[in-house]
Amino acid sequence: MQYFPLFLDLKGKPVLVVGGGEVASRKVDSLVRSGAIVTIVSPQIDPFxxxxxxxxxxxxxxxxxxxxxxxxxxxxxxxxxxxxxxNHQVHHHAKSLGILVNVVDDQPYCDFITPSMINRGRIQLAISSGGASPVLVRNIREKLEAALPQNLSLLADFGASKRSDIKKVMPSVDLRRKFWERFFALPQVDSATSSGELESAYQGLLANEVDDAGSVTWIDFGEDVELLPMKALRYMQEAELVLYSQDCPYAFVDLVRRDAERETYRSHTELAERLVAAREESLRIVVFVSPNSNQHNLLKQRDLHLALATTR
Structure with a gap:
């Protein structure tokens, strides 16, 4: 990974732009929208x-x-x-003062780059190839734009409005996370067009007790990560602990929820012991196993009494 992805708060902060043409217009437009105090240096500037x-x-x-x-x-x-x-003079002067600088379309002179953005109100998706292939990034953006629902902004605003309310009802971070996972999975939420519809779904779900029980999901990793079924991907995004054998390609593990704990197991005994400990913590677990493995039967023979949900 060449660049560290970061969303920077520029509200009320000074930014210098040298140049006043079309390229500067695109950058200044985004900077102004983010609330930056922009100073433009140029003998002439575009009408925009x-x-x-x-x-x-x-x-x-x-x-x-x-x-x-x-x-x-x-x-x-x-x-x-x-x-x-x-541009290179500007770069040199900025670097001498320790200021982050971007020379547009000149990657060796960039401390940072700007990704292609998809905006849905509070929801922002950034896509970057590290400057390697802008056309590929554009194609990815087009696919995502077509796939993402238009009500994401509505959902984000509603979630933000309930941050204080949900803490009063559910003091546990884990419970709140599970509640929101169930909430955003509701069909009526997915198709909602008003805050009233979301409020109705929210109150209805609050009336039901959140299931805090742990679970174990077995997933065959195979050879091609793109062959994972949608159900497996859903469990992977809900998992709090991921256990995987040393021969499991990391491309599978990398698709799991970012804040999930990841652990490698080296033997059936080690896996069995870790599952017992995780069950006592009521964790939602995903175990990656080889399609040719006999670990399922071995663990059952150990009589762990775990509720196993098998994903194939």
Whole structure:
């Protein structure tokens, strides 16, 4: 992984953009939307930027760039001119002050890059190839745009509005997580078009006790991660503990929920002992096993009395 993915809070923070053309317009538009205090340095600027300046959305220094305009107060610096030599000067001056800098379309001179974004209100998805293939990223974005429901913004706003309320009802983080997993899996929530519909589903689910019991799901990892069934993927996203053999390709493990605990087992005995301990903690467990493994029968013979849900 070449770049560390990060969403940065720029609200009220100063950002310097050198250049005033079409490229600068795209960057300044996103920066202004994020609440940054943008200063543009350029003798001339595009009409779009001119309108932002007139509306008080950003500051324009109507001049050629010079080193004295670089200041440690800036959180980010963007070099967007069509003059590579000038852009590299901006990069050098920013680096000398320890400021993160991006020279647009010149990856070796970038401390950070901007991903392709999908916005659904509070929900933001970032897609990046590390600058390797913008066209591939665009294709991925198009597929995701078509697949993602349009009510994601509504769902996110509703979830945010209930953060305090749900804590009063369910003080446990684990219980709240399980509640929201059940809530967002409801068909009426998936198709909701109003907060009233979501409130009805929310109150209905609150009336039912959240199942806090643990479970064990066996998943054959096989050779092709793309052959995993949807049901297996759902269990993998709900798992709190993942146990996998040393021969399991990590591509399978990597699809499990990010905050799940991951452990390798080296023997049937070690796996059996870990399952017993996890059962006492009421954890939801996923165990990756080889399709040719006889671990299922061996563990049953050990009489663990676990409720096994087999996913094939």
């Amino acid at each position: 930027l001119q309108k932002l300046v007139e509306d008080g959305e950003c500051i324009w220094v109507q001049n050629f760039y010079s080193q004295d305009l670089m200041n440690e107060k800036y959180i980010q610096v963007w070099a967007t001119t069509d003059n590579p030599e000038l």
